[in-house]
Amino acid sequence: MSPSATGPVAPSRVQLGMPTLPSQIPSRSSVAGGPDTTGPDPSRGLMDSFGRRATDLRISLIDKCNLRCTYCMPAEGLPWLSKDQLLSAAEIRRLVDIGVNTLGVRELRLTGGEPLVRADLVEIIAALRADHPDLPIAMTTNAIGLERKAAALAEAGLTRVNISLDSVHRETFAQLTRRDSLDKVLIGVEAAAAAGLTPLKINAVLMRGINDAHAADLLEWSVTRGFELRFIEQMPLDGDQQWNKEGTISAAETRELLSERFVLTPTPENRDGAPAERFDVYPLGTSAEEIRHGRQGPPLGRVGVIASVTEPFCADCRRTRLTAEGRVMSCLFSNEEFDLMHLLRNPATTDAQIAQAWAEAMWLKPAAHGTDRPGFDLASFHRPDRSMSAIGG
Numbered sequence: 276m277s278p279s280a281t282g283p284v285a286p287s288r289v290q291l292g293m294p295t296l297p298s299q300i301p302s303r304s305s306v307a308g309g310p311d312t313t314g315p316d317p318s319r320g321l322m323d324s325f326g327r328r329a330t331d332l333r334i335s336l337i338d339k340c341n342l343r344c345t346y347c348m349p350a351e352g353l354p355w356l357s358k359d360q361l362l363s364a365a366e367i368r369r370l371v372d373i374g375v376n377t378l379g380v381r382e383l384r385l386t387g388g389e390p391l392v393r394a395d396l397v398e399i400i401a402a403l404r405a406d407h408p409d410l411p412i413a414m415t416t417n418a419i420g421l422e423r424k425a426a427a428l429a430e431a432g433l434t435r436v437n438i439s440l441d442s443v444h445r446e447t448f449a450q451l452t453r454r455d456s457l458d459k460v461l462i463g464v465e466a467a468a469a470a471g472l473t474p475l476k477i478n479a480v481l482m483r484g485i486n487d488a489h490a491a492d493l494l495e496w497s498v499t500r501g502f503e504l505r506f507i508e509q510m511p512l513d514g515d516q517q518w519n520k521e522g523t524i525s526a527a528e529t530r531e532l533l534s535e536r537f538v539l540t541p542t543p544e545n546r547d548g549a550p551a552e553r554f555d556v557y558p559l560g561t562s563a564e565e566i567r568h569g570r571q572g573p574p575l576g577r578v579g580v581i582a583s584v585t586e587p588f589c590a591d592c593r594r595t596r597l598t599a600e601g602r603v604m605s606c607l608f609s610n611e612e613f614d615l616m617h618l619l620r621n622p623a624t625t626d627a628q629i630a631q632a633w634a635e636a637m638w639l640k641p642a643a644h645g646t647d648r649p650g651f652d653l654a655s656f657h658r659p660d661r662s663m664s665a666i667g668g
Contacts, residue, residue, distance in 0.1 A: 315638035317630040320379030321595050323605065323640035329595035330381040331548075332374050336396065337361060338599045340389040342417050343453040344441075346480050346509050350453055362601050364399045366619045368406065369626070370597060375407055377630045380595075384437075385414045388599065397427045404432025413437065415478065418463030419456055425463070425470035436467050437476045437505070442486045443496050450485060468500070476579075477504045481524035481532075490529060491536040498556055498576030505551050505579040510607075526552070526582035533578065535559075540566055542577065548593040551579030552586075583607075589643035595633075603633055605640035 321329035339355045374380035390396055403412060415437045440460055442448045448457040468475055477497050481487045497504040506529045533539060538561045539554040555574035557566060565571040596604040601616030613636035618624040
């Protein structure tokens, strides 16, 4: 049942035992010792002028995708990059090496478009693993075709996967993705789990009037299989540019929908810069006292909510993104991009020069969502020109 004026009241942060939201915008005086006027310095990693340091690198391998999710791209697709416009395997390897060895990158996620569309995916991961034996390497995928590659990807050195799955109801899945491909995705999910690409996480976007009534169904499906579900608020990154804040299923509404069938309690771990706020999931009717004293037993599983729109976490953002054509995006919602490709393809460019350019790009990271304040309804917010598939998550 979708939230309504006569429906259940969404659990408040206090009722869920969550901390009240602090100020989401960092201050330049937050840098140790006061305002930082020294500028970018690769020896300090990918630090911005507000004192945040990016250690989570996300590289888009390709902009092309075999689905047409309504919250991501138009039904007809987008003008795809040609092969020579994409970062090559060698260029990806070089950028990761600079990120890890010079700029303090500690984890890597490969994104798209759809990474599985890239023919040399296994070779790229094997090379990255050979260079960095201890680097966590994750991949976000729609899982179509994953059953053919899961074992090879695991053997090459992929650590785990996040799989996009907005509904386990066939008609709803087809409506959201414009493709009748649910069976292919579910086979891919099973193959990933069998290959040990775990902990396996499921990413879902709730769309009002389409799959919001199935939120609890998807959570039940996930926890019974040992997967951690992540609900992601729809962001203004759809190719059709139909997004509006009123139509967005908020984090509070998501918690309400789940609380109709489950009890959620915040996990004890520190969030530590992670985009998802995580909750342990218990059967409906479980009391706080039973949970506190362990009488209920272990939770059914966990669920996360990524609330970029209504509960932004900009103050602790630790991500740096590279698009498929080698541009640095310091913020997912920024229209400013900084081209590293021309440096990579100039034989005279040194790794140190690339590191300096990357650090300079991140130094200019805005305080929040491309603005000096959070939110998407402000006059100062300008919708990004590119859709999510063109940026890479």
